[in-house]
Amino acid sequence: MSRRIETHYILVPLVEVVVWAGLAWLAYSFR
Amino acid sequence: MHPIDWTIVVVVMAWIVYDGLKRTKDSHEIEGYFLAKRSIPWWAAGLSVMATQLSAITMVGTTGQGFNDGMRFIQFYYGLPIAMVVLCVTFVPFFYNARVFTAYEWLEKRFDAKTRSLTSFLFLVSRGMSCGAIISAPAVVLSIVFGLDVTSTALLIGLPAIVYTIFGGVQAVTWTDVKIMTLIIGGLVATVVALLLGMPPEVGMSEALHLAGATGRLEGLDFRWNPNETYSFWSGLIGGLFLMLSYFGCDQSQVQRYLTAKSVDGARRSLLMSAYWKIPLQALVLLVGILVWVFYLFATPPVIFDRAQDEKMRNGPRAAEYLALEQTYQAALAQRRAAAEGYAKAEASGEEAAIAFSKAAFQSWEQEARAIQQNVRALVRDAAGDRSYTDVNYVFPTYILTQLPIGFIGLMMVAIILAATDSIAAELNSLSTATVIDFYRRYVRTEAPDRHYLTVSKIATAFWGVFASLVAIWAAELGSLIEVVNRFGSFFYGSILGVFLLAVLWKRANGHGAFVALIVGMVTVAWVATTTSISFLWHNVVGAVAVFVVGAIVSEILRSRRAA
Numbered sequence: 001m002s003r004r005i006e007t008h009y010i011l012v013p014l015v016e017v018v019v020w021a022g023l024a025w026l027a028y029s030f031r
Numbered sequence: 032m033h034p035i036d037w038t039i040v041v042v043v044m045a046w047i048v049y050d051g052l053k054r055t056k057d058s059h060e061i062e063g064y065f066l067a068k069r070s071i072p073w074w075a076a077g078l079s080v081m082a083t084q085l086s087a088i089t090m091v092g093t094t095g096q097g098f099n100d101g102m103r104f105i106q107f108y109y110g111l112p113i114a115m116v117v118l119c120v121t122f123v124p125f126f127y128n129a130r131v132f133t134a135y136e137w138l139e140k141r142f143d144a145k146t147r148s149l150t151s152f153l154f155l156v157s158r159g160m161s162c163g164a165i166i167s168a169p170a171v172v173l174s175i176v177f178g179l180d181v182t183s184t185a186l187l188i189g190l191p192a193i194v195y196t197i198f199g200g201v202q203a204v205t206w207t208d209v210k211i212m213t214l215i216i217g218g219l220v221a222t223v224v225a226l227l228l229g230m231p232p233e234v235g236m237s238e239a240l241h242l243a244g245a246t247g248r249l250e251g252l253d254f255r256w257n258p259n260e261t262y263s264f265w266s267g268l269i270g271g272l273f274l275m276l277s278y279f280g281c282d283q284s285q286v287q288r289y290l291t292a293k294s295v296d297g298a299r300r301s302l303l304m305s306a307y308w309k310i311p312l313q314a315l316v317l318l319v320g321i322l323v324w325v326f327y328l329f330a331t332p333p334v335i336f337d338r339a340q341d342e343k344m345r346n347g348p349r350a351a352e353y354l355a356l357e358q359t360y361q362a363a364l365a366q367r368r369a370a371a372e373g374y375a376k377a378e379a380s381g382e383e384a385a386i387a388f389s390k391a392a393f394q395s396w397e398q399e400a401r402a403i404q405q406n407v408r409a410l411v412r413d414a415a416g417d418r419s420y421t422d423v424n425y426v427f428p429t430y431i432l433t434q435l436p437i438g439f440i441g442l443m444m445v446a447i448i449l450a451a452t453d454s455i456a457a458e459l460n461s462l463s464t465a466t467v468i469d470f471y472r473r474y475v476r477t478e479a480p481d482r483h484y485l486t487v488s489k490i491a492t493a494f495w496g497v498f499a500s501l502v503a504i505w506a507a508e509l510g511s512l513i514e515v516v517n518r519f520g521s522f523f524y525g526s527i528l529g530v531f532l533l534a535v536l537w538k539r540a541n542g543h544g545a546f547v548a549l550i551v552g553m554v555t556v557a558w559v560a561t562t563t564s565i566s567f568l569w570h571n572v573v574g575a576v577a578v579f580v581v582g583a584i585v586s587e588i589l590r591s592r593r594a595a
Contacts, residue, residue: 005299009116012306016112019310023102023251030237030244 032440039441042450047210047449049477051203051456060485064200065132065464066291072201075209077304079457080279080288081312082208084305085215087169087188087451089316095423097320097475101248103262107568108310110272112487114279117272119299121535122280127295131400132468133364134286134531141534143542144473149267149549151469153523154283155462159416159495162458163502164561168424169426169451171505173444175339186505192456193496196463201291204262204456211446212254218446219315225435226322231329231372238375239325245374245390246397251314261566270568273575277528279305284461323430330434334360334407336425338392340415349414356410360403367396389468408510455499463491471509473561522560524554525574533573533582544586 032040058064071079081587096104122134131137135154139147170185177184195203227236236241243249253263260266279285279302289298334357335341344353370393375386412420468489476483530549533540555577556570 005119005303007294008303008306009119012112012116012303015307015368016310020109020252023105023314026240027102027244027250027252030240030249031247 032444035436035437036441036444039438040445043214043442043445044187044452045450047207047452048191048195050210050490051191051199051207054199054206056202056332058198058200058240058314059481059485061467061481061488062132063202063377064485064488065287065460065468066206067201069291069293071291071293071297073292073300074304076292076297077301079208080203080214080285080301081309082212082453082587083284083288083457084278084309084454085212085312085450086165086166086454087447089313090215090447090450091169091172091424091427092426093313093316094323095421095425095550096326097248097317098426099320099423100262101243101246102314102317102320103253105251105310105313106253106262106264107271108275108313109264110269111275111309112306113268114272114275116281118275119302122531123289123302124295125535126286126290127292127298132287132290133283133465133471134281135283135465138530138534138545142530142540142545146530146545146549147469148473149546150281150527151283151465152238152502153527154324157523158282158284158458158462159498160329160502162455162462162495162499165451165458166499167503169204172424173448175337175425175459176432179506184231185500188451189455189496189503191502192452192459193387193493196456196459196496197492198582200488201287201460204453204460205288205291207456208453211449215446215450216312216315218321218443220252221439222431222435223315223322223444225439228298229326229330229434231375233372233379234325234329238378238570239322241378242319242325242371242375242393244393245394248324258569261568266568270566270572273525273528273571274568275526277571277575281524281527283465284458284580286458287461287464300418320427324424324428324509328368331361331364333429334404335411335422336429337422338425338429340420340422342409344411344414345412349410350409353407353414356403356407359409360400362399363396363403367393367400370396370426372422372536378587386525431569455496459492459499462495463488464490466495469509521576522556523553524568525556525571525576526578527574528571529575529578529582532579533586535584537579537583540582540586540592541589543589544582544584547578547585548578548582551581560561 043549050292060068062068092458093104094534125136125138129137129140131140133151135147135151138150166189170181172190173179173184173187174181195207220514227239230239240249253260254265256265257263258266282486292298292301333341335344344350370389374386374389374393378391408421412418428444428447431440435443467484467487471487472484526549532547533545533548552574556574559565559573560567560570
């Protein structure tokens, strides 16, 4: 397994948290 | 539809079929026909994974949900990214390195033939049925918007897939997926632009979002704990995680996409593509639905979007009630429109007092319009004798056909048709693989030249194409488009996942334990589904946990007996 793939295993959950933050911002800013 | 739009539909579909038929490289050998000799670049396999999941049901059903309820449907996918990482670490290397054609073939290597056969059989039954739903659901909608009969639209959707999958195998499926995904994403982005251009000059993206947000349509996070609710954060994250683990890890229609990749890391990358892009893609589809709703604040929407049902109501015994409600609805819409214009102007001006006042007026008229709309739907349900009737699946096709320019209509309609076509192609390809590899080559003719298996594979593809078309007619009566597909799988999905988890995580598990546990798991899910009202997403958790626990216990008991 390459290092680059392992990096994605950490990045994927982080990106998902950022997506949730983005959705929370969208709902809050345009409520 | 204008002849120019029909020409676009026919030309694009002919090109896709022609291109699929050209992709017969390596398809004269069984490994080439089913796995493209493991030569597909990761990005193409990744797009194929996404295309298989994005069907016409997504295009018409999800935009309809965006229109009606907004962003909350996105929560269904919150477990997906984590599921992809778990699969990359666990299942993918096992499947890929074992050089198997199907996920179930690997189960025989790990357990025994009966466990392999039962899981593969369950896949064939549930996928064969859901393939029918994938054809029938959009066929019903398109038959009404085009004014054609359901058989014609079902053939329009299914026939191209059957033809290029029979001759081109997995190469045709993958490379047509790449083109169709490009067309769909391009079409959706262009629709967002068209929607914004079609709104009044004072309404830009910011005002449109304020209008949608004022009615709660931008809320994509609901943290309330309620297992009966499918579209909540926890149901999506936990129930969705198990559903996605099962769908992408144990369902041949997905597993076969990434088994075509050039290496284990290529297979992993193709899944990680969905981990990053699935939620943004669904958000785009929902945003289109939300913007269609904003668009209809300033245009006059029909009282119901289903033209055929509208005509029946106008000429039926309850026409007087229907027309009276329509009149009240149109009056409320006129007030709502004025209030929406006032709110959009206030938002643009930035004056807080004006914003608060106009927003309250808009929200009040929106509530009024929604209440009347619900009365209309209740009346239609009552008159039609169908308690689950809804017109949300007709919203996006109606918008396309009545509001977009000639040419654009053809492109969007062909994108919807092809979204169904490419999903069916992948399903047929995987159904054929499981039939031939897990049953025909395993039990009927274990030794034969490749040419023989290839012929049988093509016959199997044709058989499943015909089977799915027949099921399509029956599945049309099952109601809500999106959930039909998921419900079929939900009774088996969690239990099959449990068997694979047992295989990977419990080293002492054996074939008898896995087989008994699979049956116990399915009975448990059926019991839970019939006696409780928890969301079908949680059935996957119940099935997987039941199989894992029972499988481990039975395996241990059998081991200790043998030792004694």
